Amino acid sequence: MMTENSSTMVAASLYKPLLPFVERKGSLMIGLRRQMVSRRPRCILVKQGTVKRCVAALLVLSIISIFCYTRYLVNTPFSSLMRRDSRLEPSIRCAILSGATRVPAVAHDHRSAARLRIDPKVLVFVETTYSRLGREIAELLVYNRIKYKVEVSGKSLPVLTNLDKGKYGVIVFENLNKYLQMDKWNRELLDKYCREYSVGIVGFNPPSEETLVGAQLRGFPLFIHTNLRLKDAALNAGSPVLRLTRAGETAWGELPGEDWTIFSANHSTYEPLAWATRNSEDFLSAEMSRTPLATVIQDHGVYDGIQRVLFGGGLRFWLHKLLFLDSLSYLSHGQLSVSLQRFLLVDVDDIFVGEKGTRLRKDDVVALLATQQRIQQLVPGFRFNLGFSGKYFHHGTSEENLGDDLLLENVDSFMWFSHMWNHQQPHLYDNITQLEMDMTLNREFAKEHGIPVDSGYSIAPHHSGVYPVHEMLYEAWKRVWNIRVTSTEEYPHLRPARLRRGFIHRNIMVLPRQTCGLFTHTIMIQRYPGGREKLDEAIQGGELFQTIVYNPINIFMTHMSNYGNDRLALYTFESVIKFLQCWTNLRLITAPPLQIGERYFQLYPEEGDPVWGNPCDDVRHQRIWSHNKTCEQLPRFLVIGPQKTGTTALYTFLSMHPDISSNFPSPDTFEEIQFFNGKNYYRGLDWYMSFFPVPKNATARYLFEKSATYFDGDLVPRRAHALLPHAKLVTILISPARRAYSWYQHTRAHGDQVALNYSFHQVITASDTSPKPLRELRNRCLNPGKYSQHLERWLSYYPPQQLHIIDGDQLRSNPVETMNELQRFLKIQPPFDYSKHLRYDPKKGFFCQVVNEDHTKCLGRSKGRQYPPMEDKSYKLLQRYYLSHNTALVKLLKRLGHRSVPQWLKDDLSDTVTA
Ligand code: A3P
Numbered sequence: 001m002m003t004e005n006s007s008t009m010v011a012a013s014l015y016k017p018l019l020p021f022v023e024r025k026g027s028l029m030i031g032l033r034r035q036m037v038s039r040r041p042r043c044i045l046v047k048q049g050t051v052k053r054c055v056a057a058l059l060v061l062s063i064i065s066i067f068c069y070t071r072y073l074v075n076t077p078f079s080s081l082m083r084r085d086s087r088l089e090p091s092i093r094c095a096i097l098s099g100a101t102r103v104p105a106v107a108h109d110h111r112s113a114a115r116l117r118i119d120p121k122v123l124v125f126v127e128t129t130y131s132r133l134g135r136e137i138a139e140l141l142v143y144n145r146i147k148y149k150v151e152v153s154g155k156s157l158p159v160l161t162n163l164d165k166g167k168y169g170v171i172v173f174e175n176l177n178k179y180l181q182m183d184k185w186n187r188e189l190l191d192k193y194c195r196e197y198s199v200g201i202v203g204f205n206p207p208s209e210e211t212l213v214g215a216q217l218r219g220f221p222l223f224i225h226t227n228l229r230l231k232d233a234a235l236n237a238g239s240p241v242l243r244l245t246r247a248g249e250t251a252w253g254e255l256p257g258e259d260w261t262i263f264s265a266n267h268s269t270y271e272p273l274a275w276a277t278r279n280s281e282d283f284l285s286a287e288m289s290r291t292p293l294a295t296v297i298q299d300h301g302v303y304d305g306i307q308r309v310l311f312g313g314g315l316r317f318w319l320h321k322l323l324f325l326d327s328l329s330y331l332s333h334g335q336l337s338v339s340l341q342r343f344l345l346v347d348v349d350d351i352f353v354g355e356k357g358t359r360l361r362k363d364d365v366v367a368l369l370a371t372q373q374r375i376q377q378l379v380p381g382f383r384f385n386l387g388f389s390g391k392y393f394h395h396g397t398s399e400e401n402l403g404d405d406l407l408l409e410n411v412d413s414f415m416w417f418s419h420m421w422n423h424q425q426p427h428l429y430d431n432i433t434q435l436e437m438d439m440t441l442n443r444e445f446a447k448e449h450g451i452p453v454d455s456g457y458s459i460a461p462h463h464s465g466v467y468p469v470h471e472m473l474y475e476a477w478k479r480v481w482n483i484r485v486t487s488t489e490e491y492p493h494l495r496p497a498r499l500r501r502g503f504i505h506r507n508i509m510v511l512p513r514q515t516c517g518l519f520t521h522t523i524m525i526q527r528y529p530g531g532r533e534k535l536d537e538a539i540q541g542g543e544l545f546q547t548i549v550y551n552p553i554n555i556f557m558t559h560m561s562n563y564g565n566d567r568l569a570l571y572t573f574e575s576v577i578k579f580l581q582c583w584t585n586l587r588l589i590t591a592p593p594l595q596i597g598e599r600y601f602q603l604y605p606e607e608g609d610p611v612w613g614n615p616c617d618d619v620r621h622q623r624i625w626s627h628n629k630t631c632e633q634l635p636r637f638l639v640i641g642p643q644k645t646g647t648t649a650l651y652t653f654l655s656m657h658p659d660i661s662s663n664f665p666s667p668d669t670f671e672e673i674q675f676f677n678g679k680n681y682y683r684g685l686d687w688y689m690s691f692f693p694v695p696k697n698a699t700a701r702y703l704f705e706k707s708a709t710y711f712d713g714d715l716v717p718r719r720a721h722a723l724l725p726h727a728k729l730v731t732i733l734i735s736p737a738r739r740a741y742s743w744y745q746h747t748r749a750h751g752d753q754v755a756l757n758y759s760f761h762q763v764i765t766a767s768d769t770s771p772k773p774l775r776e777l778r779n780r781c782l783n784p785g786k787y788s789q790h791l792e793r794w795l796s797y798y799p800p801q802q803l804h805i806i807d808g809d810q811l812r813s814n815p816v817e818t819m820n821e822l823q824r825f826l827k828i829q830p831p832f833d834y835s836k837h838l839r840y841d842p843k844k845g846f847f848c849q850v851v852n853e854d855h856t857k858c859l860g861r862s863k864g865r866q867y868p869p870m871e872d873k874s875y876k877l878l879q880r881y882y883l884s885h886n887t888a889l890v891k892l893l894k895r896l897g898h899r900s901v902p903q904w905l906k907d908d909l910s911d912t913v914t915a
Contacts, residue, residue: 087566088525088532090575092540094582096248107585108243111334114198115169120335122148122328123158123168127175133204134174136315137324143498143550144325144338145604153178157186166197169332176203176310180218191306200307200331202324204314207259214264221267221303224312228260229279230295233319239273241298241309241330244340244549245322246585251541254279255295261312262293269302273309273323296323307331318541322549322584339603342586343553343596346573347385347459347487351560352392352404353423358523359396360403364564369413371570378577379588385415387459389423390445403564411450415592417457418442418481426465426473427626435472439480456484457593459557464624466510467491467503468615471686474506485597487511487555492613492722494620497547502600503610505684509597514547516556518572523565535568539576541583548580548588553600555593609715611722612685629686632695634703635663637728637826638720640794641708642784644742645732645808648863649846651706653819656849657832661700663691673705676720677713685723702828712784714793721797728826729798734808735904736785736885737870737878740764743781745867752777761874764881782881788888800896807902815847879908 096105122141126134129152141148149168151158153175160167171194173179179201182190194201211227231254237247255276263270272294280289299308309327311320329337351360360368368384375382386407394401407414420426421442429435446453458481460466465473466488477483488510491501500512517538522528528535538544548554562569580586591599601608615621616631639654641647651671654660665671674680675688692703710716711731720727744763747755754773755763766778784790794803804825811818819834841848841856848858858864886908890901 088568088571090571090578092575092578092582093252094249094578096246097578097582105246105248105585107246107340108240108330109334110243110329110332110337113333115333115335117164118166118169118197118199118332118335119162120147120332121168122146122170122172122336123160124148124150124172125153125174125178126150127153127178131174133314137172137174139496139498140315140321140324140550143546146328146336146338153182157189160190160193161197166193166199169199169335170328171199171201173201173203175206176217177206179203191304194306198307198333200301200309200327202309202311202327202331204311205261207257220299222263222265222270222297222299222310224261224263225293226261227258228262228293229258229282230255230260230262230276230293231279233274233276233295233317234292235274235319235323236272239271239298241273241323241326243326243329244338244584244586245319245326246583249582251319255313256316257313259313260295262295263297263310263312264294265297267303269300271298271300272296273298274319296320318546319583321546325549339552340586341552342548342580342588343599344379344382344548344577344588344590345385345555345593345596346382346569346590347387347417347555347557348563348569349387349459349557349559350392350419350423351386351388351407352395353389353419354392354396354559354561354564356395356397356400358561358564359400360407360560360564361399362402362406364567365403365406365410367567367570368563369410371574372413375574375577378581379590382588382590383413383415385417385457385593387417387419388442388446388451389419389421390442390449391422393445393449408449408451411452415455416446416451417455417459417593418446418453419459420461421445423461425462425624426460426476427470427624428464429470429472430626430628432472432476435476436480439476443480453481455593456482458483458486460486460488462624463488463490468613468621468625469505469684469686470626471506471684474508477508478506483508485509485511485593487513487557487593489513489515489557490620490624492611493618498550502604502607504601504608505610505682509601511553511555511593511597511600512551513555513557514551516544516547516558516569516572518558518562518569520559520561522568523561525566525568528568535572536575539572540579544572544576545579548576549584549586552603553596555596610682611719612681612688613722614725615685617725629689630695633689633692634724635692635705635727636702637704637730638710638724639704639706639708639730639732640716641706641711641731642733642739642787642790643708643711644739644746645708645734646806646811647706647708647732648859649815650730650732650806650811652849652859653815653834653838654704654706654822656834656837657702657823657828659700659828659830659832660702660704661693661698662703663705664693666691669707672707672709674707674709675705676716676723677707677709681715681719688723702826712786712790717794717797725798727802729794729803730806730822730825731791731803732806732808732811733787733889733902733905735908736787736882737875737908738904739785740781740878741870741874742865743784744777745865746862747777747780749862749865761871761877764874764877785882786885788885788892791889791892803896805893805896805898807904809902809904812846879911882908 124134124137128134129150134150138148138150149158153173171190193199205224205226208226213225214223216223233251233255234249235242235245235247239247260276263272274294274296275292276295277292278284278289295312297310299306299310301307309331311324313320315321315324325338372382372384394404396404418439419442421438424438426435443453458477460473464470466486467490484507486508489500489512491503491510491512492499497515500514502509502511504510517535525532525535558569577588580588613621614631615625615629639647639650651662655662662671663673666673673688673691680687710720741760744755744760754777758774763774763778764781766774768775804822806818806822815838816834820831823831837850838847839850839856841858844858844864846858846864848856851857886905890905890909893901
């Protein structure tokens with residue numbers, strides 16, 4: 001039996017390890033602890049009559065101990081009883097939100113006829129290329145997909161007009177002083193441009209070491225007071241600038257930074273856009289600390305004909321980001337207005353997957369439904385989108401299994417999408433039959449439980465198989481589920497979030513997914529990194545809020561456990577939606593994923609085309625890439641052409657090297673894969689890699705690919721660089737005139753009717769009104785020869801050190817030397833002695849491969865053809881045609897460090913003036 005004494009000691013010992021913790025956790029507990037300590041002697045001294053009280057105290061202590069233990073340490077049988085207390089209720093202070101609905105407001109339409117004279121682009125003057133605010137401005141513009149050009153202040157102005165159009169819709173000065181102190185000439189030029197094209201200026205007043213009080217802004221009836229600490233920001237509801245931003249509420253609390261500028265004016269051209277008050281800690285009178293001070297001011301242009309918006313602080317304050325976007329919209333007459341519609345889709349991943357004790361119970365499902373109903377009043381069509389892996393249905397505690405049942409009883413209240421039957425990552429499957437079987441199991445499960453199977457949307461666990469693409473997943477998705485749309489955070493990369501994009505592969509739309517800050521492990525507010533303060537910061541103007549403001553289409557992924565436990569997801573979404581309604585005029589809606597996908601690619605049609613990146617350049621991508629795939633199976637260098645310059649000879653010579661190997665031949669295009677330039681690109685990376693030997697089975701260490709059409713393909717450098725950023729590039733140049741003629745002869749030899757019906761001269765002089773086939777032949781003859789233009793495009797992606805230019809005439813006349821130089825450039829070890837393996841064949845008129853000591857093996861009849869020489873008039877015409885291109889090529893070669901100019905280039909450039 002336990003004595004009073006011993007029981008008290010047990011209580012004390014039970015309590016002891018928790019003391020420091022309990023002390024931290026609020027006055028109630030501290031009070032109880034004091035009570036316990038003070039009563040302890042009495043229990044010992046007074047034996048009779050106090051026993052009951054001691055036992056009662058002990059009981060209370062035990063309950064507290066269990067409470068603390070279960071609440072803060074682990075999931076125990078008691079935790080489900082205790083943990084519910086920490087749940088947060090959305091409490092957005094917002095006068096304009098009456099109940100669940102909001103008072104309607106009109107967002108200004110900034111469009112006017114003036115917008116037709118300016119391009120939707122911003123010119124940003126930064127202090128330096130590294131300055132913080134400049135970077136923040138650029139990031140904000142990128143996020144909102146607004147085009148911009150950055151110029152460093154103080155240099156000469158860029159060209160501002162293009163024909164009769166203004167190239168920029170708004171001019172932004174990161175530092176307002178740089179505008180005010182511009183040299184007279186440039187200032188007059190810029191102001192003239194602004195007046196003529198009705199272009200406005202945004203300026204940020206910079207922090208200064210010296211505190212200015214009532215200082216006049218140079219040349220303007222405007223005065224500033226700098227270096228202030230401010231609080232409680234509010235907006236001028238009457239301002240015509242407001243469009244995205246909604247006035248009516250106060251952003252209570254201190255504004256970030258201690259270097260705010262406020263404006264005061266004595267001219268009617270100025271109207272405040274935002275106010276704040278002085279920080280009351282700054283020893284001010286009550287009246288002073290209540291007076292609203294203009295922190296952002298609009299200049300209507302009455303004074304000097306130019307409209308401006310001036311900010312007294314940078315973009316650190318969230319409200320300024322909104323006002324900045326509105327200023328761009330207003331000052332560009334609507335040319336830079338962002339859409340006000342926002343799609344919002346909340347996916348709930350793994351609705352049945354989760355450890356016992358962390359899953360949804362009945363009351364969680366009730367809360368889910370109730371919150372959904374409330375959100376529906378603010379976001380038309382809102383329904384949580386539940387993703388299921390059927391295998392884990394009814395795998396929880398008995399209470400949680402009731403939760404599963406309640407979800408299915410309300411199956412029609414939600415949207416549903418298929419996850420994976422067993423939550424397996426698709427990239428781990430090498431066998432499509434197995435993958436399909438697993439998907440079919442989930443489909444059968446859905447049918448059995450009345451879950452709709454026609455959403456056309458699916459999500460892969462951990463983004464696996466979506467990007468980098470695991471073809472098997474796409475194939476199985478189509479066959480089993482008829483999937484048309486999915487989403488991922490990984491394309492092109494998780495970070496930076498502002499650059500996430502969508503693409504379409506095999507007719508499946510892959511949408512970018514945004515991050516809401518909740519993860520599988522963030523199920524209790526105490527464990528949320530940074531606690532409630534951080535979560536609220538993200539919601540109230542911070543990252544989550546901004547994500548929705550900047551992205552017309554938002555797909556968020558949350559985990560089932562975010563809806564049980566502390567139900568952080570319910571709190572987060574309801575709160576952020578309310579905050580958005582409070583501070584913006586955005587119209588939030590939800591639609592089924594298929595509709596959202598279609599809308600996305602209507603908005604951004606250019607994104608339909610994927611750009612395959614290198615999975616080995618991103619550790620996250622490597623983790624979700626099949627273990628059977630390796631970047632070693634990709635080429636180390638590319639021979640990019642152009643056609644008819646000797647690319648087959650080079651390909652053959654390279655392949656003679658025992659350590660060098662090319663791709664397997666493609667059945668479609670003779671030996672060339674032609675991946676980066678044509679439709680083959682849409683077949684994906686797996687398809688491209690299938691042309692190269694798996695390293696462990698290959699003897700050659702240097703893989704390369706030659707496709708002569710790469711040279712002049714518009715999209716090729718970008719695509720090649722995305723996949724092979726470290727690859728070396730090899731190009732061969734001959735006289736562009738001779739190249740054009742060789743191509744013409746090539747097409748004739750292939751029986752091309754146009755080439756047979758028209759002379760070379762007729763082809764190269766064909767006008768733009770000629771029949772299409774003739775124009776096409778003309779273009780294929782002429783366009784690749786504009787060497788400088790194409791090389792510049794390659795050099796805008798690749799550094800010059802990765803490019804090697806071969807003189808095609810040298811390849812023809814002295815291939816041994818050419819190959820030696822190339823081996824040095826490619827750092828091929830050991831080098832191959834071509835002098836022993838190449839010999840001139842007088843019959844062929846070219847160098848050929850030596851076989852069996854005294855025989856040669858030459859290229860086929862189609863290489864080194866016999867045909868009559870080019871007519872002189874055609875050569876002269878082409879000399880003139882290529883004059884500017886060849887001149888630019890000479891400059892380019894010099895820039896690249898070439899000591900001598902090829903003879904053919906000198907010849908092509910000679911006599912052109914007299915001809
Ligand atoms: P012609 O057939 O017009 O003479 P490509 O392989 O890029 O299509 O280029 C074909 C050209 O390579 C031929 O054009 C030929 O002039 C040139 N060439 C260079 N070295 C060669 C070689 N050793 N054997 C055959 N052709 C060679």
